[in-house]
Every structure is written in structure tokens, then in C-alpha cells.
Amino acid sequence: MPTAVIVDDSPLIRVQLRQILSHIGVAVVAEAPTGDHVHALYEQHHPDLVTLDIVMPGKDGVTAAIELLRDFPAARIVMCTSLTTRDKIVACQRAGVCHYLLKPLDAARAEQVFQFVLQHASMAAARSAP
């Protein structure tokens, strides 16, 4: 079963994401309300997917994504945010995140995106297997 880590300061969004991911058979192995914990959680769980909010107390999601992908380039990150400003989108693209979902989340659209990202992750893993 694929696994995910959810990072969002809103308890409601964490519930919503947990429901969406559970619906497509993804196990949420950890959650955090700030970007400060992303690196440690990734190291501990090596999830197939990380969802990241941008505006959070402590470390913001863009910084967390940049740092995580620097140390774990295979990490699959989907940003889940309400920000549509160009600088944030460009920063996320440059960091190497897989996708950028806008809040309020449309469950059907989010499921599609997560499944797409997970399929590509498993294809990439199969290609790199000996």
C-alpha cells in the first residue's frame, strides 16, 4: 500500500486530505502542522507522497520542499495551497515539486493528481530497479 505524509497547519485540511488519500488506498503514516518536521518525517517513513501547504507557522512549505528535494531528490511532493501568485508557483516548479493543488481542494481532482503522481513514482522505481 502506498504511503503519504501530510503537512498542513489546518486540522480540517489534514482531515480532508486523509479522507481523499484513504479513498484511493493510500496510508497516511504521519502528519505535521509545520514544515519544520518534514525532513525528519521523510527520513523516518520514506513515504511515496508528501503533501505540503505553503503558509504555515515555522518553516514555510516552499522552503521545506526545496530542502527535502535537495536531500531526497526522489521525494514526490504535491503542494496543497491557496496561493496563486506567480512567485510561489515558480519557486515550487524550480524546487522540483510534482504538482500544485489549489485550495479549496476538489476531492475528485486531488485523487486524480495523487494517483498520477504515485503511478509515476512506481514507474520510476521500477525503471531504477536492478
Added chain:
Amino acid sequence: MLALPDPDTVEDFLDNAIGVLHTFGITAVVLDHTPRIATTGPIDLRVIGVVIHVRGDIAGVTWQFPIAVTRQAASVFAPDLELDPGILEAAASELANVLTGRGLIALESHGLEIEISPPQITPTTRAGVTGRLTTELGAIVVVFHRRTSGR
């Protein structure tokens, strides 16, 4: 620039908010096409106030949501949760976050540069320019606060 949004900017921001509210099943229209000046004071106990502090051309944005609006938002975010006061505050916070985040594009297009911080529940609002939306669930008020000194 150290200025409050002008009426056109407020109207564009509110138009953006109307689109977002629609995704929550809330129909809204702009109540005042000429923004009012709000004074500092307590927020009505029948609404939930959320402030989003801002770095940039304004100091912050305070939203005031009727309880019925936050209840509707909460039911969209998490339909299965019991709507206790904590959940309603969380829903109001996230609604303010989404409305402000999505509205930044309107502010940017009018030359205002801001970066938002996480939302906080607040019992008071500070002086500023007010925009108002009317919905079937009550009026939503947003106040843009003036920065009193440099950034």
C-alpha cells in the same frame, strides 16, 4: 507603496472571494461598491473574526464570518466531523486563509505586494478599509489594515 487598497482593488479582491465562496456552496454578492472606513473595535460575538498578518504594503486582513458561513465551510472541508466550536474556528481560519490566498492575485494586479502569515482567531478588528459581501447565510466583512510605519 504604503497605502490601503483603492475601491477597484477591493472590488477585484471581493470578486475573487465570490468565486471561492461559490465552491463552498455559498452565493455572495458585493454589498458596498464604495468601501467604508472601519474603526478599531470588538467583533460581534455572532461572527468569528480571523486576522491574517501580512508582510508588505498593508499590515493585515481581518475577516468576519457569520457562524452559519463557517458551519457551511466546515461541512465542505470535513463533512463527517461534529461541528464543535473548535472545528468552526478551524473552518473560519482556513476559509480566511483560502479567501486571502486566492485574493492575493487581485492585490498584486493593482500593485500591492504582500506575503501572508497563518490565520489567527481574533476578537477585535483594527481600523482600515472595509469590503462587504452579502450571502444567504449573513454578511461577510473583510478589513484591510493600514501599515502604521515602514515595512
